[in-house]
Amino acid sequence: MIHSKILPRHIRSSSSALIVLVAWAAISVSVRAADSDAMPDMPGMSHSSKATDLTGMTLDELYNMNVVQLNVLGGHTHCSGQLMFGYDYTHTHMSGLLEGTREISAAKAFSEGFGTVHTSMDMDMHMFDVMYAPSDYVTLMAMVPYTQMSMEHLKSDGTRFTQHTDGFGDADVMALWTVYGNSCTGGNRIVLNAGMSFPTGAIDARDHRDGKAALPLVPLEYLMQHGSGTYDLLPGITYLGESENWSWGAQTIETVRLGRNDHDYRLGNEYGGSGWVAYAFTDWLAPSFRVNGKVWQNITGADPALAANTTPEGRPDLRAGSRIDALFGINLFAPKGFLTGNRLSVEGGLPIYQDLKGPQLGTAWMISLRWSYAF
Amino acid sequence: MRFNENAIRPRQRPRPLRLAALRCAGSLLLALFFALACPASLRAENVLQREYEIKAAYIYNFINYIDWPQNAFPATGGTITIGVVGQNQFSAALEVLNGKQVKGRTVALKQITDIKDLDQCQIVFINASEKSHLPELLGKLKDARVLTVSEIDGFAQQGGIINFISEHNKVRFEINPDAARQLGLNISSELLKLAKVVKS
Numbered sequence: 001m002i003h004s005k006i007l008p009r010h011i012r013s014s015s016s017a018l019i020v021l022v023a024w025a026a027i028s029v030s031v032r033a034a035d036s037d038a039m040p041d042m043p044g045m046s047h048s049s050k051a052t053d054l055t056g057m058t059l060d061e062l063y064n065m066n067v068v069q070l071n072v073l074g075g076h077t078h079c080s081g082q083l084m085f086g087y088d089y090t091h092t093h094m095s096g097l098l099e100g101t102r103e104i105s106a107a108k109a110f111s112e113g114f115g116t117v118h119t120s121m122d123m124d125m126h127m128f129d130v131m132y133a134p135s136d137y138v139t140l141m142a143m144v145p146y147t148q149m150s151m152e153h154l155k156s157d158g159t160r161f162t163q164h165t166d167g168f169g170d171a172d173v174m175a176l177w178t179v180y181g182n183s184c185t186g187g188n189r190i191v192l193n194a195g196m197s198f199p200t201g202a203i204d205a206r207d208h209r210d211g212k213a214a215l216p217l218v219p220l221e222y223l224m225q226h227g228s229g230t231y232d233l234l235p236g237i238t239y240l241g242e243s244e245n246w247s248w249g250a251q252t253i254e255t256v257r258l259g260r261n262d263h264d265y266r267l268g269n270e271y272g273g274s275g276w277v278a279y280a281f282t283d284w285l286a287p288s289f290r291v292n293g294k295v296w297q298n299i300t301g302a303d304p305a306l307a308a309n310t311t312p313e314g315r316p317d318l319r320a321g322s323r324i325d326a327l328f329g330i331n332l333f334a335p336k337g338f339l340t341g342n343r344l345s346v347e348g349g350l351p352i353y354q355d356l357k358g359p360q361l362g363t364a365w366m367i368s369l370r371w372s373y374a375f
Numbered sequence: 376m377r378f379n380e381n382a383i384r385p386r387q388r389p390r391p392l393r394l395a396a397l398r399c400a401g402s403l404l405l406a407l408f409f410a411l412a413c414p415a416s417l418r419a420e421n422v423l424q425r426e427y428e429i430k431a432a433y434i435y436n437f438i439n440y441i442d443w444p445q446n447a448f449p450a451t452g453g454t455i456t457i458g459v460v461g462q463n464q465f466s467a468a469l470e471v472l473n474g475k476q477v478k479g480r481t482v483a484l485k486q487i488t489d490i491k492d493l494d495q496c497q498i499v500f501i502n503a504s505e506k507s508h509l510p511e512l513l514g515k516l517k518d519a520r521v522l523t524v525s526e527i528d529g530f531a532q533q534g535g536i537i538n539f540i541s542e543h544n545k546v547r548f549e550i551n552p553d554a555a556r557q558l559g560l561n562i563s564s565e566l567l568k569l570a571k572v573v574k575s
Contacts (some may be wrong), residue, residue, distance in 0.1 A: 051424060051427070051428050051431065051467050051468040051469075051470060051471050052425075052428050052471075053428075053432075053471040054428050054429060054431070054432035054471075055431075055432045055435040055436075055471065055472065055475065057432055058436070059433075059436050059440070059565070059566070059569060060569075062429055062432055062433055062436065062546070063545070063547065063569050064545065065429055065545060065546070066544050066545060067425055067426045067429065067541070067544055067545065067546060079425065082425075280544070283541070283544050
C-alpha cells in the first residue's frame with residue numbers, strides 16, 4: 001500500500017481512530033449548534049437549554065434522586081440528554097514468569113527450550129471515551145485506547161534488550177440499556193450491555209531486532225500488538241445499587257471474537273467479571289474497593305510471521321490464563337461551583353490470584369487515573 | 376537455540392488490503408452509529424440544570440400538597456401563577472411547568488421585574504441572586520397569600536416558607552410551617568414529613 005510507505009507507522013495505526021473522534025466531535029458540535037439555534041425563547045424567561053420534565057415523579061422519588069450520579073465504576077449509565085467525556089490513564093507493570101500459579105525462573109524457561117524470555121513489561125494506556133444518554137434508559141458509549149508498551153527481554157546467553165511500540169487500539173462502541181430501575185433516581189438497577197469492538201488497532205506492530213536500530217524491524221509478539229484484528233462482540237450485564245452513602249455494583253462483560261484476522265489467527269475469548277463498593281463520606285469524596293476477575297483463552301491459529309519466534313509470548317498455545325485483581329480507589333466529585341460535573345478518580349491494585357498457561361508474563365500491579373466531565 | 380528469536384522474514388509482509396478496508400469500514404460504522412444514535416434534539420444537560428429540574432418538579436408537586444385560601448386566587452381565570460424573581464437557569468427548568476394542569480388550574484409562569492407584581496402570584500421563587508434583596512421581598516410579601524420558595528441559606532428562618540437545601544447529593548427542603556399558617560396556607564402532613572421543619 002502506498003500510504004504505508006509514506007506515513008509513519010504510529011500515524012497509520014491511529015488514522016482510523018482519529019477519523020472516529022473527528023467525526024463524533026463534528027456531529028456533536030453541529031447538532032448542538034443547530035439545536036441551540038432552534039430553541040424558541042419564552043417571553044420574559046431566559047434559558048440556556050431545554051430542561052427535562054421531571055414532574056411525573058413523586059415526592060418520594062424526587063426526595064431520593066441524586067443530582068450527580070455517584071455510581072460511576074463499571075458500566076454506569078446517565079440521565080437523558082447527559083453527555084460525558086472521559087480520559088483514563090492506566091499504567092500496568094508486568095513481571096515474573098508464571099506457569100500455572102507458580103513463578104518460575106528464567107533458567108527454567110530456557111531449559112524448556114525457549115531462547116529468549118520476557119522479564120518485564122510496562123504498558124501505559126490512554127483511554128478516551130464519550131458517553132451520551134438519548135433517554136433515561138439508554139446510554140451510548142464509545143472508547144478508543146492509545147497504548148505505549150515497553151518490554152524487557154533476557155536471552156539465554158545472558159544479554160538483555162528492550163523493544164517498544166505505541167499506537168491506537170481497537171475502538172469499542174456499546175449501548176447500555178437499563179432494563180430495571182432508573183438511571184436518574186438511582187437505587188437498584190440492571191443494565192444490559194451490548195457492544196462491539198472494531199479492529200482499529202494494529203496487529204503488525206514491529207520494532208528492531210534485539211532493540212538495536214541497526215538491525216531490521218521484526219514483528220512483535222501477540223502481547224505487544226495493539227488490536228485483535230477481528231470484530232468482537234462485547235455482551236454483558238451490570239447490576240448497580242445505591243443507598244444514602246453507599247454505592248455498589250457487579251458487572252460481567254465478555255469479549256467474543258468473530259472470525260480470524262488477516263494474520264490468520266484469532267485471540268482467545270475473554271470472560272470478565274467485577275464487583276465494587278464505594279462509600280461517599282461527603283458530597284465530593286468516595287473511596288472505593290473493587291475486585292476484577294478475568295479468564296481468557298488461547299489464540300486460535302497463529303501469525304506466520306511469528307513462526308520462528310522463540311519466546312513464550314510468541315506461542316499461541318501459551319496465552320490462556322485467569323486473574324483476579326483487588327483495587328482500591330479514591331473518587332472525587334465536584335457537585336457545585338465552577339468545577340461542577342468534573343470527577344477525578346485514582347485507583348491502584350494488584351493481582352491476588354493468577355493462573356497462567358505458561359511460561360507467561362504475570363501482572364505485578366496497576367494504577368489508573370480517571371478524569372471525566374459530564375454536562 | 377540462540378539469536379533466532381524474532382529472526383523471521385527480512386522483508387516486511389505487505390499489510391493486507393482486507394484489514395485496511397475492515398478498519399476503514401469500522402471507522403465509518405462508528406461514526407454512523409453515533410450519527411444515528413444522537414437525535415436531532417441532542418441537548419447537553421448541565422449537572423446544575425439537573426438540580427433545577429428537580430426543584431421545578433418539587434414546586435409542581437408542592438401545589439398538590441398545599442391548600443391556599445380561596446381569596447389567594449383571582450376571581451376570574453383558573454390559573455395558578457408562579458413568579459420568578461432573579462435570573463438563572465431555574466427559569467429554563469420551570470418552563471416545563473408552563474401550561475400544565477394541576478388541581479384544576481393551569482400553571483402560568485411570570486418573570487417578576489416589578490416588585491408590585493409579587494402579590495399577583497400564588498407561588499414566588501426567589502433566586503439565590505436576590506439574596507441581598509431578601510428582606511425587602513419578604514417584607515412586600517408578608518401579608519400576601521403567596522407560597523414563597525427559595526434556595527438562599529436561612530430563607531425559611533427569615534420568614535420564607537420553603538427553602539431548598541442540598542443534602543448528600545440530593546435536593547431536600549426546609550419548611551417554616553408557622554410562616555405558612557400566618558398567611559392562611561395549609562401544608563399537608565405528608566409534605567411536612569419529608570421536610571426539615573424550621574422556625575422563624
